[in-house]
Amino acid sequence: MTRITSLIAFACAALVLAGSARPALTVGVSEDRGKDTTATAAQFFQTLQDVGLAQNRVSIVWNPAQPSSIAQEQEIKNWLPLAQTAGVKVVFAVSAHNARDFSSSSGAIAQFAAFLQTVAHAFPTVKDYVIGNEPNQPLFWLPQYDTGGKPLAAAAYEPVLAQSYDALKAVDTTINVIGIGLSPRGNDNPSAKSNISRSPVRFLHDLGVAYRNSGRAKPLMDQLAFHPYPARNIDLPQTGYTWPNAGLPNLNRIKQAVWDAFNGTAQPIFKEAGKTPFSPPLQLDLDELGWQVAPLPPLAGMYTGTENVPTIDEATQATYYTESIQSVECDPTVASLNFFLLADEPELTRWQSGLERVDGSKRPSYDAVKKAIHDSGGTCQSGLEAVWKHTGGVLYPxxxxxxxxxxxxxxxxxxxxxxxxxxxxxxxxxxxxxxxxxxxxxxxxxxxxxxxxxxxxxxxxxxxxxxxxxxxxxxxxxxxxxxxxxxxxxxxxxxxxxxxxxxxx
CATH class of the missing domain: 2.60.40.2550 (Immunoglobulin-like)
Known part of the structure; x- marks a missing residue:
């Protein structure tokens, strides 16, 4: 078999000498624990400051039964100054309470957009909003397909993102609207026995079709949130997925999918080598990544239930987290990387991917991440930045x-x-x-x-x-x-x- 490299633009990251002072990669966590109490929040943000984690994505849930009510509003107001003191940027990830909340009511999108404006007015210091969470997964968005097998989710999500963008920009044009929160996997099978979902590449394609059909002349988003979890918890950071799914080593696949979906429209795409964009290019916000670890035997009694994934050991997790940071520091299209979570959840059916164990003690990954951030400051240490260019042909024929x-x-x-x-x-x-x-x-x-x-x-x-x-x-x-x-x-x-x-x- 012969690879036809001479016939296509090389759509993968090449390495070039860093010639521009790109902003440093922001490393953070996606964790709601700081919302509990002011005392908990104080300790939480002190911990983030100690590690060097400069961003915290916090979930805000919209409940259509109380469409204008912000849950824990006063608690959030209490701890936002603590985040600011610690030098931690807060990102709000705003999503619906149930997977069918948008499809069950014709007025839901307008109510959600109005809720976003309420949140933006209530917390004017927060300038970053993720809209939704993994709409290509049935846990967060239904229906994924109609009875005939036609994909529905992206076309239904597009007006949510569009109206959210307009609502937030109407409050403050400097708000950074982050789209999708894309899951790395989907089976593209409307007849599957479980997890009927849409792969990230196909979801982006569907979103582009819906956007073009809408006639919209404004962008949908300033950044794209993507969750590059491994296909299996035991996979190396370098393992990745086969097309049309994508993981940490497959970010160029996401960039190409965005180019295919939005090139030539008002929606910015990722910066390409040798091209000067007319508007700020799209960037990636990798706002969820983690590997789950088996609890240490002395702490087993503090966890409940039965583990549902194959786990790795603590030393391996530390190595993987370091490698994950290093793998994107030289990619100027990646604005941030968040680990999910700071501390373990006690239920074994949920997530044990934290830098801290359930009792608050530090895993090796705590110091590993701290060292990686300290050593590089989020900058490209090799001096060789990754550059990307779309392909005009078929990928790797x-x-x-x-x-x-x-x-x-x-x-x-x-x-x-x-x-x-x-x-x-x-x-x-x-x-x-x-x-x-x-x-x-x-x-x-x-x-x-x-x-x-x-x-x-x-x-x-x-x-x-x-x-x-x-x-x-x-x-x-x-x-x-x-x-x-x-x-x-x-x-x-x-x-x-x-x-x-x-x-x-």
Missing amino acids: VVGWGDLKHVRPARNTKWAFKAGAQEEAVFKAAVFKATTSKAKILNVLRRGQPKALLVARGTIRAKNRVVVLPQSRLKAGRYVFAILMQATMNPARTTLVVSRPFRVR
């Missing part, structure tokens, strides 16, 4: 023609080769006489006229497959195989590959 030097007998009727890509693509493949120009081959495969020899169509599902052409004899002569791949997430992205000639005799 590969083709294996077989032995083209082998002379095929005229009685041969079987014709096949292997082809693949690292994304889903439809294809049209055919045989042409070797004298046919590449331009004519492209025109024939695109338009279907004039007819090619032995035409086959199909889908490449983000992996290699055998392309089988119709069984037929070819006259003696010289021929070429050709395949035109077209990305399903953006039909404008195509890749044509033509083989060297082979002979039939």
Whole structure:
């Protein structure tokens, strides 16, 4: 198999000498524990300050039964000055109480937008808002599909984000509106027995379609929140996912999906190498990441229930957290990275990913994260910044023609080769006489006229497959195989590959 690198823009992070003073990566936590009491909040923010964690994402729940009421409003007012004293930026993640809250009432979106304005007026020092949480997951958004299997979630979420953006900007144009809170995984299967969900790449595609269809001439978001959890809790930070899911090492997949969805619209996309954007580019807010750890035996009695994921040990967690920080410090498109949580939850069916154990004692990851932040200050220590550029072709196409030097007998009727890509693509493949120009081959495969020899169509599902052409004899002569791949997430992205000639005799 041969990778066709010469035919596509290289859509992965290259490394270049850092030539600009990008803002340092902000490292923080996503944790609600500081909201409990003023005393708890004081200790909480002192701990964040000690570690060097400069951001805390806090959840604010909108309840349609009390659409204008802010839960724990006074407690929040009490502890916000503590965060400011500790140098911790507070981010509000505002989401609905139940997964069907937006779909069950035609007036819910307007009420939610009004609630955001109420929150923004109540807490004018908070300038960052995440809108919703993992709408590509059924735990947080329903329905995901209609009865016919058509995806619904992104199209339903788009007006929520649009009206939220407008509502918050009407209060304060400097508010940073952060979209989605995207889950790293989804099964794209409306008939699945469980977790009927949408993958992040397909969700972004659906969101782009809804945005374009809406005719909106303003952005949806200033940043994109993404939760790059590992596929399995025991996976390395470098393991990642296969397309169309994405994790920490697959951020370029998210960037490409955003480009496919929004390029040429009023919604900013991620900064590309060699291009100067007309408006501030989109950035990533990686606001949830964590690996769960097995409780130490002496503390087992402080935890309840039964663990529901394979765990790692504390030393491994510390290593993974350090590597996670280092992996994004040199990516200027990443504004922040939040670990989920500061301290363990006691129920084993929930999260034991904290820098602290359930009793408040420090895990090795506490000092590891503290050291990583201290050593780099969130800046690119290698001096080599990652740069990204979208691809205009199919992502990483590969083709294996077989032995083209082998002379095929005229009685041969079987014709096949292997082809693949690292994304889903439809294809049209055919045989042409070797004298046919590449331009004519492209025109024939695109338009279907004039007819090619032995035409086959199909889908490449983000992996290699055998392309089988119709069984037929070819006259003696010289021929070429050709395949035109077209990305399903953006039909404008195509890749044509033509083989060297082979002979039939």
